[in-house]
Amino acid sequence: MNIYDVSRRAGVSIATVSRVLNGNPNVSEKTRSKVLAVMDELEYTPNVFARGLGLGTMKTIGIMCSDSSDPYLAGAIYHLERQLRSHGYDSLLCCTGPSLENKRTYFELLLSKRVDAVILAGSKFVELIDKNNQYLMEAAKELPIMLVNGYLNSPGIYSTVCNDYEAMYSAAVRLINSGRRNILYLYTSHSYSGLNKVEGYKNALTDHNIPVRREYIHQCAKDLNESRKLIKKMSGLGLEFDAIMTSDDSLAVGAVKFAREMNIKIPEQLAVIGYNNSILSYCTNPEISSIDTKVEQLCTITVDTLMRVFDGGNVPAKTVIAAEFIQKHTTNFSI
């Protein structure tokens, strides 16, 4: 069942069939409807491979991420996929796994699939293709590269990010203004957004004449138990803190668990702030105040931007959206 069958049955040439297929206006209404009728009758489905060969594209976007089962990334992938599909694009998913070791291999795999663009979801991931991103910049000459929550200033690379710095800064300021002085900061990685977040935290302290102390800033695996254990260890070493800020909700969950375990009252004795406002932050008791990074919006903008890139429009290399502080029950300042 191919274009020849249709052309024969409809009594036209394959060129005409192809035109109908592609919505080419140079087809008389009469012919068009006849061809469409035949297609319908024969249940004809164009062969996407042949089409891809002819057109050089199959309208497919590669989506790369580390671990798509992370609540935040899972949301991002869902919304990216839906947005892309609404524009007629398919999504080829590619998860590098936790190691992130062979990111480049995976990236090349995606390229070899002739995708029309690659979306790199998750900032942790973006910076690490190679040392100075030479490789990524080179690749961007071939096809658009979209960074979700990452930034790289280079032609052909487009970023959509949250105002992580401001969000973290203002959250920290709120803590400070409500009297907290010893704020523990836990982060999962020093990615682009990771760095912005910690800067926001640091500057908030500095701007309020609170010393930034190294022992208050710790890296931690993205796992609630790891975070709980780390905090407990710190506490056991005599570190005193009245607030914990985290770069990810899962770490904040660990903080709440720690407080529970030690009979520390939240928020009276300890305030906790998560990040991403994922479902995790709603599961705990008390529910965790968190910073909503608007995943859906982020994804919508990413895809819209990509479509405009395809259309050859003039597109900003970086779009920043505003995160929103969602106060729940692990903080008690007035907003």
Add this chain to the structure above:
Amino acid sequence: MNIYDVSRRAGVSIATVSRVLNGNPNVSEKTRSKVLAVMDELEYTPNVFARGLGLGTMKTIGIMCSDSSDPYLAGAIYHLERQLRSHGYDSLLCCTGPSLENKRTYFELLLSKRVDAVILAGSKFVELIDKNNQYLMEAAKELPIMLVNGYLNSPGIYSTVCNDYEAMYSAAVRLINSGRRNILYLYTSHSYSGLNKVEGYKNALTDHNIPVRREYIHQCAKDLNESRKLIKKMSGLGLEFDAIMTSDDSLAVGAVKFAREMNIKIPEQLAVIGYNNSILSYCTNPEISSIDTKVEQLCTITVDTLMRVFDGGNVPAKTVIAAEFIQKHTTNFSI
């Protein structure tokens, strides 16, 4: 940069290049290495579209699900993708969204992409392509259809499922044996696995001479607040219960929240059992005893089965794996 360039540079015919490309053994070692060297030198990447056109496949599997950001499905998709990739297959993701309305359209979209197989992830989803699944059975004549957590007895359709019935039955028995008599049951949908679960619950009661009462069985949206509100409403109507079983962890989280709100002691006054043992069940306080449905194993088996189908092997139409009860702190029976 195509196969001709390589053939010219290597001084062989395109057929030979193609043979090298496909690992055909009828190529002398000398020729093979020369061709490979040239490919390397020219950084040649075969055109997947042309290849797909010639071979009729692009080694791509369609993965369909409703909402890939659901913790359970997100895990499934992650593992499916990784497994498929380890076998050299790409994953084309397709999320129907919550409505599930146009599942069939999406399914056909996937077919039109000439995927080599379709994996339907999530049982909620499986049963609803059309009334009596005629459509799905018909489609299975064209390509293998893999059901993750769903079952349909028809040639070309392969299922991997958990022993949901047994898992729920034995969990209920444990509750009963530890003295619980009024067990509330909440489920999200009457899918294949959903029905099995509720049957397990019912039969456990019946087998222990406890009447199955309709007002103890309720459908609820997969949302922790919906579940909390529903339970609260039931309680307000005077319904008494000393245990809550759920078909999904998110509902169990709502149960814990309800107990918190009403100052009901868990597990003393109220036992709660979740399902899927997702990260949500670890976030609450107390952590929720849940039934681990072994997503990773489920996915590995699904993909292994699919590979054996491709190899033309004799493959069981249904594989059942054993769920495992994970006791945490919302139950207190001895195991």
Add this chain to the structure above:
DNA sequence: TAATGTTCTGTAAGCGCTTACAATCTTATA
């Protein structure tokens, strides 16, 4: 009615690959 312009349709040459079949080269055997 002839000339001109417009609209529509068909022909044929790709796109880059696979593979059946034919042709050639090696090697083993008599």
Add this chain to the structure above:
DNA sequence: TATAAGATTGTAAGCGCTTACAGAACATTA
């Protein structure tokens, strides 16, 4: 050394589509 068998390579015909270009059909105008 001649020769058959086996190993290796090349030729050419697809796979099903797009599209430049040419040609036919039709409408418009003088």
